[in-house]
Amino acid sequence: MTDIDPQAASDAARAVPGVPCDAEGPTFREPWEAQAFAMALALHARGVFTWPEWAATLGAEIKRAQASGDPDTGETYYRHWLAALERLxxxxxxxxxxxxxxxxxxxxxxxxxxxxxxxxxxxxxxxx
Known part of the structure; x- marks a missing residue:
């Protein structure tokens, strides 16, 4: 699986509402979810976007998906994360x-x- 800096992951989870977490930090159901999360962390660390900018883009992607019929059960969260990553x-x-x-x-x-x-x-x- 992808190595993720625990401090960067914690910072992202605090800055971006809705990141699936447990007591140890962000959680992932599939390896690609962790990889998408890590890509966003890396781009943020390089100054490509701020966390508020990321949160706004992610929120817009979630709203777009809901308008298209996404049941918003939480199972598609990282699909929206990936769509936001692609958009930015x-x-x-x-x-x-x-x-x-x-x-x-x-x-x-x-x-x-x-x-x-x-x-x-x-x-x-x-x-x-």
């Missing part, structure tokens, strides 16, 4: 929607050729 990455000019789609497609191709249980590795041919 695009808005801040870190990567475009086309670049994100290119990597998504490459990742999908790499996953198709990778045996179950093995790490997925991107190769140059995944981008063609």
């Amino acid at each position: 990455v695009e808005e801040k000019g870190i990567a475009s929607a086309a670049q994100r789609t290119r990597y998504y497609d490459a990742w999908d191709h790499a996953a198709d050729r990778t045996a179950h249980g093995q790490p997925i590795e991107l190769k140059p041919e995944d981008f063609t």
Whole structure:
């Protein structure tokens, strides 16, 4: 799983309402959730966005999903987290929607050729 700085995770959990937590800090049901959380921590640490900016973007993504019928049971929280991450990455000019789609497609191709249980590795041919 992803190594997450406990102090940074604690700071994020205090700054961003709704982060699923237990007594030890943020909790994750799937490895990708921890990875998305860690990506947001890393971008925040690099000054890409503030926690209030993040919270506003995340809130907007949650409201958009609710308006589209998301039952808001908590199970989709990190899907909204990922959508907010993608939105800010695009808005801040870190990567475009086309670049994100290119990597998504490459990742999908790499996953198709990778045996179950093995790490997925991107190769140059995944981008063609």
